[in-house]
Amino acid sequence: MAKGFVAITVERCKGCGFCVEFCPTHVLALSSAFNSKGYHAPHVVAGEKCSGCDLCGMYCPDFAIFGARYAR
Amino acid sequence: MNQVTLEIPYEIPVDAHNPVEPFLRMDRMPHIWCPGCGIGTTVNCFTRALLDSKANLDKVAVVSGIGCTGRVAGYANLDSFHTTHGRALPFATGLKLANPELQVVVYSGDGDLFAIGGNHFIHAARRNMDLKVICVNNLTYAMTGGQTAPTTPDHVISATSPYGVFEPSFNLVALAEAAGASYVARWTTYHVKQLSRSMEEVLSKKGFCFIEVLSPCPTLYQRRNKMGDGLDAMKFYKQVSKIRHGAPTSECALTKSGEIVVGKFVDRDRPDYLELLRGQMTESLGDRYAEPEVSCSC
Amino acid sequence: MHADPKGVLTGVHFLDGDHACCEGTLAAGARFSAGYPITPSTEVVERFAWRIPTVGGIFIQMEDELAASIAIQGAVWGGAKAFTVTSGPGFSLMMEHIGYAAMTETPCVFVNVQRGGPSTGLPTLPAQADMMQARWGSHGDYAIIALCPNSPQECFDLTIQGFNLSEEFRVPVMMMLDECVGHMTEKVVIPEADQIEVTPRRYTKLPPEEFHLFEPREDLVPDMVKAGDGYRFHVTGLTHDERGYPSMNVETQDVQVRRLQDKLKPLANGRALCETENLDDAEVVVVSYGITSRVAQRAIQLARAQGIRAGKFRLISAWPFPEQRISDLAGRVKAFVVPEINLGQMVHEVARAAAGRAAVIPVSHAGGSVHNPDAILKAIVEAAR
Numbered sequence: 001m002a003k004g005f006v007a008i009t010v011e012r013c014k015g016c017g018f019c020v021e022f023c024p025t026h027v028l029a030l031s032s033a034f035n036s037k038g039y040h041a042p043h044v045v046a047g048e049k050c051s052g053c054d055l056c057g058m059y060c061p062d063f064a065i066f067g068a069r070y071a072r
Numbered sequence: 073m074n075q076v077t078l079e080i081p082y083e084i085p086v087d088a089h090n091p092v093e094p095f096l097r098m099d100r101m102p103h104i105w106c107p108g109c110g111i112g113t114t115v116n117c118f119t120r121a122l123l124d125s126k127a128n129l130d131k132v133a134v135v136s137g138i139g140c141t142g143r144v145a146g147y148a149n150l151d152s153f154h155t156t157h158g159r160a161l162p163f164a165t166g167l168k169l170a171n172p173e174l175q176v177v178v179y180s181g182d183g184d185l186f187a188i189g190g191n192h193f194i195h196a197a198r199r200n201m202d203l204k205v206i207c208v209n210n211l212t213y214a215m216t217g218g219q220t221a222p223t224t225p226d227h228v229i230s231a232t233s234p235y236g237v238f239e240p241s242f243n244l245v246a247l248a249e250a251a252g253a254s255y256v257a258r259w260t261t262y263h264v265k266q267l268s269r270s271m272e273e274v275l276s277k278k279g280f281c282f283i284e285v286l287s288p289c290p291t292l293y294q295r296r297n298k299m300g301d302g303l304d305a306m307k308f309y310k311q312v313s314k315i316r317h318g319a320p321t322s323e324c325a326l327t328k329s330g331e332i333v334v335g336k337f338v339d340r341d342r343p344d345y346l347e348l349l350r351g352q353m354t355e356s357l358g359d360r361y362a363e364p365e366v367s368c369s370c
Numbered sequence: 371m372h373a374d375p376k377g378v379l380t381g382v383h384f385l386d387g388d389h390a391c392c393e394g395t396l397a398a399g400a401r402f403s404a405g406y407p408i409t410p411s412t413e414v415v416e417r418f419a420w421r422i423p424t425v426g427g428i429f430i431q432m433e434d435e436l437a438a439s440i441a442i443q444g445a446v447w448g449g450a451k452a453f454t455v456t457s458g459p460g461f462s463l464m465m466e467h468i469g470y471a472a473m474t475e476t477p478c479v480f481v482n483v484q485r486g487g488p489s490t491g492l493p494t495l496p497a498q499a500d501m502m503q504a505r506w507g508s509h510g511d512y513a514i515i516a517l518c519p520n521s522p523q524e525c526f527d528l529t530i531q532g533f534n535l536s537e538e539f540r541v542p543v544m545m546m547l548d549e550c551v552g553h554m555t556e557k558v559v560i561p562e563a564d565q566i567e568v569t570p571r572r573y574t575k576l577p578p579e580e581f582h583l584f585e586p587r588e589d590l591v592p593d594m595v596k597a598g599d600g601y602r603f604h605v606t607g608l609t610h611d612e613r614g615y616p617s618m619n620v621e622t623q624d625v626q627v628r629r630l631q632d633k634l635k636p637l638a639n640g641r642a643l644c645e646t647e648n649l650d651d652a653e654v655v656v657v658s659y660g661i662t663s664r665v666a667q668r669a670i671q672l673a674r675a676q677g678i679r680a681g682k683f684r685l686i687s688a689w690p691f692p693e694q695r696i697s698d699l700a701g702r703v704k705a706f707v708v709p710e711i712n713l714g715q716m717v718h719e720v721a722r723a724a725a726g727r728a729a730v731i732p733v734s735h736a737g738g739s740v741h742n743p744d745a746i747l748k749a750i751v752e753a754a755r
Contacts, residue, residue: 014107017303058264061112066090130600151597154606162437166444195433353423362426366401367449
């Protein structure tokens with residue numbers, strides 16, 4: 001069971017890749033799919049590793065992703 | 073905005089929301105900044121600093137000048153002022169003096185604050201006006217198409233320096249220290265945690281505080297100089313940055329591809345403008361001095 | 371409401387125009403000024419710097435006129451009544467921020483003690499050559515109010531009125547003194563505070579969730595808020611919609627820019643400030659303002675003594691220009707004589723309003739002194755012929 005989760009607003013993403021690169025547990029990868037503006041948004045490839053640290057949220061210049069820990 | 077999410081292998085709580093959203097005018101999203109631009113990243117850090125500082129957001133005002141970073145004021149869900157080019161600091165000076173209980177944050181770019189607004193910067197620092205200045209430094213005039221800024225390093229190609237920049241550039245942190253700033257730090261958009269902490273620190277520090285944030289401009293700075301995209305800039309920051317708290321600012325000049333010294337360089341206590349004013353007037357006028365009540369119900 | 375007695379120096383004084391203007395700002399409720407030294411206007415803020423610490427306010431000497439002219443606007447959005455003061459080159463430097471005040475509908479006052487130009491020109495000597503600059507100096511379409519006192523007493527009275535109009539219409543107001551009026555010393559009577567009417571800021575009574583910063587009321591002027599009151603508003607010099615959000619399109623531009631002009635229409639005619647004398651039988655009307663109106667007064671007396679039916683029309687509010695009043699006169703007088711210390715500025719407005727129905731005769735003066743009354747008299751005599 002993952003400690004946390006990330007939520008992605010795909011349509012807001014501009015595909016910079018900051019979240020993918022700097023996720024400490026490598027939860028994300030850029031999707032091959034396009035959003036409606038033609039950008040490749042990230043998707044979750046290893047959700048079980050997510051610690052909910054929200055570093056992706058701090059990096060994301062487009063406010064398109066954030067992470068949080070599950071309430072226990 | 074569609075809240076479309078790709079398929080994910082776990083549940084997202086229904087009440088989960090991006091912590092930046094309450095700080096932003098979400099009805100104005102998407103913003104105008106390019107893919108890979110770092111201004112949004114600095115805004116994340118700022119909103120988290122506000123959150124952590126537990127500031128009363130009704131008493132925080134953001135003042136910007138003109139340019140890409142100048143648009144921050146328009147997105148911040150605070151009392152926010154998008155002023156004229158270079159004049160965010162004198163506007164903020166008037167705002168602060170009229171209403172000293174406000175926490176006034178000046179959020180602007182390097183061209184705005186240090187070329188057209190350079191004179192205001194040194195004087196606001198000299199006066200130790202109680203303002204928090206966040207300068208997003210992308211080393212160029214981005215909004216207007218990538219012209220040479222006073223921060224553009226040697227040998228860089230820009231729209232107005234097609235054969236390469238040869239003018240010496242400003243070392244912003246040294247300039248801020250020399251002019252009298254109470255607090256001087258530099259980070260890059262790679263250093264999100266440290267940047268956020270610095271921003272939180274200045275929110276509780278009196279006097280003129282200056283934070284420089286190096287930020288990628290893939291569209292107008294890097295493209296002309298074959299420096300890749302926003303992510304390449306972030307990797308570059310990670311690779312060449314050295315954290316040296318307290319480093320002499322004179323040793324922190326930036327070059328096109330050399331080391332980037334980051335950290336907190338100056339943290340000193342000087343009486344701010346209003347303290348000095350009050351002190352002088354009390355000394356000269358005694359009981360005749362009337363505390364300023366600039367903001368009135370009329 | 372009445373003036374706050376803390377700022378009112380009730381009594382009979384012997385003051386020059388600059389100092390009287392300063393007393394006007396204090397009586398009007400100004401508690402913030404930012405300035406930068408320039409002749410012949412600095413005395414206004416020198417006095418303010420001396421007076422304000424005992425009244426309860428702030429004067430700050432900024433690093434230049436650009437800074438001074440925007441610092442006052444920051445102060446206004448922080449809740450202050452505020453003004454700056456300048457002359458000549460300084461007025462040129464302030465132009466961008468006059469446009470910003472017009473665009474953001476920031477009530478504030480710019481005092482311009484006019485001196486000879488262009489460029490450094492005649493720093494210590496009078497002119498009236500900034501009249502068109504006051505109206506049109508910043509880029510784009512907008513409207514402002516400009517008042518022209520002709521005595522120290524009026525420097526006091528009209529400065530209060532300038533602040534009041536600025537609050538009522540949410541526009542920058544130009545106080546167009548000239549070096550002579552600024553440095554002329556005369557009796558100035560300052561009444562009791564309860565005899566002075568002060569227009570309060572148009573603060574909204576709506577709660578934040580119902581309030582739009584640039585939504586006009588019936589008089590086309592929007593209500594205001596100040597920073598720190600929980601409204602979380604946005605102010606920008608970009609073309610903006612009623613919420614204050616940037617909106618880069620033809621429709622918003624059209625609505626906004628037209629309203630910035632239209633909201634001042636009531637002032638152009640019905641409420642135009644002017645002083646008239648002997649217009650009923652006038653065949654020649656001398657249109658003048660500021661110090662020149664006092665010279666014109668003498669010329670009119672001399673003309674009357676010669677049997678010429680000369681009348682006086684003094685512009686107190688030069689902008690908005692009292693177009694209808696001049697137009698009405700044009701139908702029944704022979705000529706307008708327009709002396710001014712410039713090579714022809716307001717005379718073009720008179721000619722426009724007269725629309726060919728009366729002769730319009732400029733009496734120009736390049737600056738540095740006032741007219742000789744004989745020069746104006748000569749024009750009146752020729753016009754009457």
